[in-house]
Amino acid sequence: MRIGELAATAGVTTKTIRYYESAGVLPAPARQASGYREYDHRAVDRLAFVKAAQAAGLTLAEIVDVVSARESAGAPCAHVAAVLEQHAHDLERRIAELTTLLTQVRQLSARAKTLHPDQCTPAQVCHLIPTA
Amino acid sequence: MRIGELAATAGVTTKTIRYYESAGVLPAPARQASGYREYDHRAVDRLAFVKAAQAAGLTLAEIVDVVSARESAGAPCAHVAAVLEQHAHDLERRIAELTTLLTQVRQLSARAKTLHPDQCTPAQVCHLIPTA
DNA sequence: GTAGACGTTCCAGTGCGGGGGAAGGTCAAG
DNA sequence: CTTGACCTTCCCCCGCACTGGAACGTCTAC
Known part of the structure; x- marks a missing residue:
């Protein structure tokens, strides 16, 4: 799926998704030949996690901390x-x-x-x- | 008194005093022939008020509101x-x-x-x- | 082929309360 | 006369979590 569909599914804007990528809470996705970002369901899960973590009061920096720990060291x-x-x-x-x-x-x-x-x-x- | 002395007396920085002037919480003071700002005891009182109002949780904009009401319409x-x-x-x-x-x-x-x-x-x- | 919906990058701004530092003027002491 | 402390204006910078817009590329439908 492309960024617009992901945004609609997750209930955020495309701006926010690109911002999250630059901030490190979303991994850089694959690109289509056109240069468009190509996402799968994991991006939807990740955005849901980010929203839940924000609702729990975590800052984006703390969320980056958590997801990078996840990616480097398992649970x-x-x-x-x-x-x-x-x-x-x-x-x-x-x-x-x-x-x-x-x-x-x-x-x-x-x-x-x-x-x-x-x-x-x-x-x-x-x-x-x-x-x- | 000049800005440095006022700052030391009130417990703020000279930067903060100039910022307050630009923000409207401190009136523009008289100037010496050199261009230096010249303050009197009212500036000390005003800064004490600003600190007290901030401690009460008012924003600078609200303090501006209050002091300008004071200056234009009495108490x-x-x-x-x-x-x-x-x-x-x-x-x-x-x-x-x-x-x-x-x-x-x-x-x-x-x-x-x-x-x-x-x-x-x-x-x-x-x-x-x-x-x- | 062309309209328009979507995508890309980059730059800049929001609100809050200041802080940092440059480039230059002023003043008192030695 | 020079040094150093102090003052001036000026503009940019911080964190936070985005948001807006410009200028341009791409894809789909008619």
Whole structure:
């Protein structure tokens, strides 16, 4: 199949497929005499994997890591597991940061409802956000 | 004070100060005869505000919005409050998304510990990440 | 033979928040 | 007078994951 059909099947654009090839998540396919890229079902599987891995929060660079480990050393399950574990940690940290931030923003919003505008000084820009 | 001293006082780089000026969060300062930028204490206050607003999760564009409202229409508290409220909503949504993601990643990690590598098929790249 | 649907390469841009470095002007100290 | 620190403007660069467009080649149908 050619790139357009692959794109339609996988639900991505042809641009994305070429980009993935340049990024290393898709292997360079065979070429027809015309120079057109020629794909088989493995490319469909690979694109499905990429989408699933992205949905799990992996970056393209991490996916490259995983698929290249797959190609060079067989089943990369341990590698994938490590990447996932790292990602879980990152997510937890990020969620904690955002939760702290949300608390702060909520406090500022609460202050917005109890203070009067004439309590602003020019140095503060707005009393809602403490500069200290 | 000149830009270097302001930068040291505020804890940013001179690059950042010029960038902020171009972005509209800092007003264009007076110039010395030499062409050097000449700042006073208000610039220090403003930079402190920008840092505080960034810590509260506002983007530079939103800060521009707030400070220009301040300069054109006096105390922008209601405006700031609306921006904060919007931000709180965004944060809640983002936290919910990340929490969902974390659950998925945790499930995959759990599977990694119960499955064997020889259950991988090439089409899957790795059984840890379902492609269906 | 020609239209148009598809393919190719390469270059450039998006949004965010700056950072790097060149080429040159200014200022204080020794 | 020269050195070195500081300042100026200018334009390009980063990561991230693409997307858009130009200019050109190829294939199929009428």
